[in-house]
Amino acid sequence: MQTRDELRDPLTPVSARALAAEAPRTYPVAIRAAAVIAAWLVPGGGHLLLGRFGRALLFFFTLVGSFILGLSIEGRLFWPTVADPQSFLHYDLITVLWSFAQVGGGLCYVLSYALGFGLSARPEAPTYEYANTFMILAGLLNYLVVIDAFDIASGRKR
Amino acid sequence: MHFLMMALYAAITAVVLAAIDPKAETMRQRVLHGLKTFGGFLGIGLLLSLILYPLPW
Numbered sequence: 001m002q003t004r005d006e007l008r009d010p011l012t013p014v015s016a017r018a019l020a021a022e023a024p025r026t027y028p029v030a031i032r033a034a035a036v037i038a039a040w041l042v043p044g045g046g047h048l049l050l051g052r053f054g055r056a057l058l059f060f061f062t063l064v065g066s067f068i069l070g071l072s073i074e075g076r077l078f079w080p081t082v083a084d085p086q087s088f089l090h091y092d093l094i095t096v097l098w099s100f101a102q103v104g105g106g107l108c109y110v111l112s113y114a115l116g117f118g119l120s121a122r123p124e125a126p127t128y129e130y131a132n133t134f135m136i137l138a139g140l141l142n143y144l145v146v147i148d149a150f151d152i153a154s155g156r157k158r
Numbered sequence: 159m160h161f162l163m164m165a166l167y168a169a170i171t172a173v174v175l176a177a178i179d180p181k182a183e184t185m186r187q188r189v190l191h192g193l194k195t196f197g198g199f200l201g202i203g204l205l206l207s208l209i210l211y212p213l214p215w
Contacts (some may be wrong), residue, residue, distance in 0.1 A: 055177050066170050130163045137167060141174045148178040156182050 026155035039149035041106040043142045046149030059145050067108040067138040074130030077109065077118040078102055098132070103141030104146075168199030 027035070027050070028077035041044025043057035077097040103109050112118050118135075122128060150156045166178070187211030 032169075035193065058173065058177055062170050062173050069166075133163075133167065137170060139172065144178055151180065 024152075024155045027153045032150065032153040035149045035150050036146055039146040040104070040142070042105050043106065043108070043138070043145060046088065046146065047152070048135045050152050052152065059142075061140050063105070063106060063138045063145070065118045066141075067105050067112075069131070070131040070135035070138065071112060071118050073127040073131040073134075074125035075118055075128070075135045076121040077135075078132075089125065099134060100134040101139045104141075104143045105135070108141065109122055164203050165200060168196050168203075171199065172196035 031049070034050045035046040036051050043063035044056035044062065046056075047053075047059060048056035054128075078089045078095050080099055082090060082098045084090070125131075148157075172195035173194045175195050176188045179188060179191045182188045197210055
């Protein structure tokens, strides 16, 4: 058991470095903003920028994999469509929500749109609903990953 | 097919939620959180399917 005097002793340089490396670090505002944007654009990009290489790879492979899996089994990209121009809501609410969820995938969504993948819907395909679920899942989870990157950059967690 | 897709969905969700868990300090805690999430998704999915199966509508 340590006595009180031993606890007051200064740390050895090795222990001090280890302690500093473990403590959450607050990054400058520019890096925080860059981490959030990178995290949205490429799943795991924000963590890569902040030096969390393991988590960055994990997020990249799981979330991009989920989006690509969805696209490859007849998934489609959603965009808000007009339901009834006279109505209060104007847009079909479900397409608004699903497109918001898919846009969370960042460049996955943008590149798929630019390259023409998932633009035509095939609801008769047996995997259509599964596919859309995986693409929506990837986008929604990436929103959580963006928040996690912001928390790390602002020193709230390691 | 449906169970495979459900398991894959549960696995992806569990991996990401475990990795961003703000309370987990160690790898062991993260792995436990991931396993609990995965098991929870599969268990609740199977339980709901058993409950809903006999319903005629």
